[in-house]
Amino acid sequence: MTMILTEQDCDEHLRTDSTVHPDEFEILHAWDGALDSGWCREIQLRDLWLTIKEYQAEEDFIFKAEPVYLEPASSFFVAGTMKSCYEGFADENLEAPGRHYVECVHGHIELDHQPVGEKIIRVRFGLNPDVLKLFGDTAVLPRELQPWATGEISYPFYRQGTITAEMQVVLHQILHCIYQGPMKQMYLEGKVLELAALQFSQFAEVDNCLHKETALKSDDIERLHQAKEILMAQINDPPSILGLSRQVGLNDFKLKQGFRQVFGTTVFGYLREYRLEQARLLLIEGELSVQQVARAIGYTHSGYFATAFKHKFGISPKTYQSLR
Incomplete structure (x- = not known):
């Protein structure tokens, strides 16, 4: 091994x-x-x-x-x-x-x-x-x-x-x-x-x-929005690029390129930003600890979550929660 x-x-x-x-x-x-x-x-x-x-x-x-x-x-x-x-x-x-x-x-x-x-x-x-x-x-x-x-x-x-x-x-x-x-x-x-x-x-x-070469049709755009909804619904266990493309009926190339065109970021980039925004809202509610928030949005290590949160919002999640 x-x-x-x-x-x-x-x-x-x-x-x-x-x-x-x-x-x-x-x-x-x-x-x-x-x-x-x-x-x-x-x-x-x-x-x-x-x-x-x-x-x-x-x-x-x-x-x-x-x-x-x-x-x-x-x-x-x-x-x-x-x-x-x-x-x-x-x-x-x-x-x-x-x-x-x-x-x-x-x-x-x-x-x-x-x-x-x-x-x-x-x-x-x-x-x-x-x-x-x-x-x-x-x-x-x-x-x-x-x-x-x-x-x-x-x-x-x-x-x-x-x-x-x-x-x-x-x-x-x-x-x-x-x-x-x-x-x-x-x-x-x-x-x-x-x-x-x-x-x-x-x-x-x-x-x-x-x-x-990759002008999107209305049907493609609809499938991309469907892919976005799947990511949001499966925030803790998101599918792979290949799995997601199969679910919405787009090949992986069009999924990746289309995501950039429609949402301005990569598939995983969108998921990461969505996770951190959900974390911010959970911290505002104040019902969960920082560790619980990290797990709720799919981070298995609270330290990695704290680092990602601080990079995006300029403040640690613990400090952010205390200010709210």
Whole structure:
């Protein structure tokens, strides 16, 4: 049976760590242990951050990352294949060479499973949201990033694409940068921005084509509203995307695309927002404890609920309830 381990569990399995600073803006962290070994370069640039990571598993295990709240980030898979999923948000994704993704996932536990002995190399970066706000025409951005550019409420997303020949050239230049010091920082920032432009334009082009091809009929819209009602009625045990699509008679692609068009968010994004709004109303009523409210809306861990609630409303559920 495959072990499921947290960061703390991994550290307890005889890991030895070392950290050096090749430059004032860069940290090189390396580790070696019974479970896995590798290194990670963390590079702070002006309006973004960059990490380059290489590692491999020595034993079969699933790494369980605690839920966090992140700004949008992109990742490019240079070598090695692994499987990843976010509990309660997305199905399992195959992350393999030649693929890339952009994501922003709030408060969901991530599970990563990689084959033993397979070397993983990935390049990952994140942009300061203020940079996205500089885009006058948000249509040039992927639809998932447009709310960040306009300052609107954003919803969790994970979206994969294909690495092109142009992207491969830029990735090679990032991985084999010959500069040092401030020139290195300047060079890498320019290359990451170039890589972001190539990725964003690829997604935006697909979005424009899909918008033209997925005009919704009145019957489709009715089925989407039916899907929304099912989610609201089954808040504690919602169906999967595939199960929901079967219930309302839409294929999963049209369900996901249609949900964005009609409700402005993903299926799971809508469910999450609805759950938190129901939680707010229950807290106002004051008849249930915070733990009971969490269970009532489908959260099995009150700590995850408290984190999600605070992120949405800017205040903890316990404090919110006491103020009411």
